[in-house]
Amino acid sequence: MFKSLPFIGYWQKTTLSLWLIAAQCFYFADTEIISLDPWNEFRLMVEGFIRPDFFATEYLLEAMWQTVSFALLGVVFGLLWGAPLSLVYSNRFVATLCALTRSIHEIFWALLFLQIFGLSPITGILAIGLPYGATFARVFHDILLQSPKTTVQTLPYGTDKVSRYFYGRISHVLVPIMAYIRYRFECALRSSAVLGFIGMPTLGFYLETAFRQGHYHEGAALLMLFIALIGTISLWCRPRLIAVYFVAALFTLPSIPPVDGALLWRFITQDILPPALQNLSTWSQIDLGVMKSLSNWSLDLLVEQAFPGMIVTLLLALVSLAMAHGIAVAGSGLASSLLTGRFISKVTHACLLVIRSVPEYIFAFIFMMLLGPSMLPAMLALALHNGALIAYLTVRQSDTTQVGPHYNGRIDGYCYDVLPQIYPNLMGLLFYRFEVILRETAIFGILGIASLGFYIDSGFSEIRYSTALFLMGCTALLNIVVDIISRRLLTANTGTQISCARDSATRADR
Amino acid sequence: MRLLHMVCLALLSTLSTSALSAVFTFTAIPDENESQLRTRFEKVALYLEKELGVEVKYVPVKSYSAAVTAFRNNQVQLAWFGGLSGVQARRLVPGSSAVAQGNEDQFFKSYFIAHKSADLIPSDSFPNLNGLTFTFGSKxxxxxxxxxxxxxxxxxxxxxxxxxxxxxxxxxxxxTITQVQAGAYQVGAVNYKVWETAVENGTVDLEKVNVIWQSPAYPDYQWTVREGVDKKFGAGFKAKIEAALLGMKDPDLLKSFPRHSFVPAENADYEPIESVAKAIGLID
Structure with a gap:
């Protein structure tokens, strides 16, 4: 549609398309503002943040430690199974399996494992470790692909395979891999806290209760502690200390409640089956009637829950993506010392840190109070969190950008000189985050926004495991289809440009 | 296929060997004020320990469904359930029984509360809610x-x-109260005790939100004991639990639930809840 406008470049086209699509989605989405007098509650919240109560929470230190310990053990478990798989990631089956695992949010994994292991640390560690391992597999594979192969060719004849591999390949990429693991550890801390929302003994457990029940003094204190925990990661997470932390985490795990084998067996063979297949003892009992009720069951689920949920999920994710774009561009501008000078850029930096550390759930909660229960609060929450994250990562690049001698330090100069240099990276990050945004819509389902997460949560709370699993499958498929389409679109249109952007995106992520 | 089943079963059964440790575990979520959950209920655990003569542990949970799961998986043998979650739990673990309920739970009720802008007048007859916005509590x-x-x-x-x-x-x-008061929803349904506590504490602005209808009485919260406790903890253990619960007189302990006292209950008391849940399609 931009053929007749040759002066509009590639990135302008991409940006305009993104905004056009998002505007259409916004039109169809439910964005009504319904709230008559939220100010009373808002005042209480502000009061809570002015006078946070750090002593209201029981077992606070334990909760903070468990947040770290679940994150650490989850990442280690993820590495244990993800790292070896990265070597065979080019296998199509492995790649699909990893994509499926990755596409399901930690919360859903946790809800599923909760049924099997109960409120056990295994639930939390698996819920973090499974999707993280799948991500490690893919990212390590990508990083390995970029490593130079020349060293391997210079090794003496007869060098054994293992040495060739470690010396020739791994040693080249050890630094980026370590940096990436570190970045994922920060993500895992957030995930670990979020798992508290559904019952793991981490900070989120108390954070959610405090906000839900209106104990804002307590909630504010917990939120501040959590942000401080993430903000000071580089201080307390020294490479040498990790081994110590790991051992301590293993020893201080909450006791693992016993798992009853017979019940687990019943869960696998009965509870998770669709109603029509339950109570069948042999395959031969499956006849036309069973098949018919099975297809009715899945059709009903598709029409009543899966499709509406998917539509809401997609609308939510697309609008959030465009909003995150706006926030990222504005935020990276404000935080760039080239544009705003040292002081403002420092302040913006601090704001970006705070915004990206706050779980989206809390944002959505606050906005829901102010704007009412439509999709708007969720959109803003996703956009703020992801926009701030992208801005933060982009600014690291823009601070090292070289500017020409004509650079005037004003907004026009910034747009002419700096923005074009950082824009491909920013867009790369943005599209890379789309997958994440799509997954994160899950959390809002638990807050009551009718995304797929809402129906999955209902399935679990009505103890209809088959429904929940069916919908989890739909979620995974949706994520994979979106991933494939977006990749096709991007590579077909741009070829090298995007792969550069994605390359720098992964690099910036570190 | 047969062989595969056997292998899986053998593997799974190794998991259950640790199930023999004789710690009696219970869980509870109060219907209001979830702060300091562990501190409060560990006192209840101490009381039960004294009465039952075995080690008693409290497991904090976040939601009714988590409580049901823990009950089903035999990670708790006693639970303070809501009406519906109790029914769900007893259906999942046949042989389990309701042993006690709060004095208030024999005739529990819900209040419908409305924001003043909805223009609904308090009345004994069911209000006309067509075309309004409405919020339930937890699913x-x-x-x-x-x-x-x-x-x-x-x-x-x-x-x-x-x-x-x-x-x-x-x-x-x-x-629910906060959201209706803020006008995010016009009408909401709320546990009558939570509403009355909120009014007492002065956290509700009665100019903005008020009760417009109260439901007929129905049975609600109850203590449910898992099947097989007699086998695991010795004959007559279930009766001991029941006696301990009914004999809980310390107001400090009862405040955690919060209930006046506990009275006997049985599964049949909750048949109305089960049929209602079936009628609206929450259970099959």
Missing amino acids: SSTSGRLMPQFFIERNLGKKSEDVFTRIGFSGDHSR
């Missing part, structure tokens, strides 16, 4: 979801989705 709450939905559908003769222009699940009774 598996009896007083915040199950019974309100049942009364709406029975009185207005249609599915709740068709009555309201917007339906929400606030997740919690106190959130």
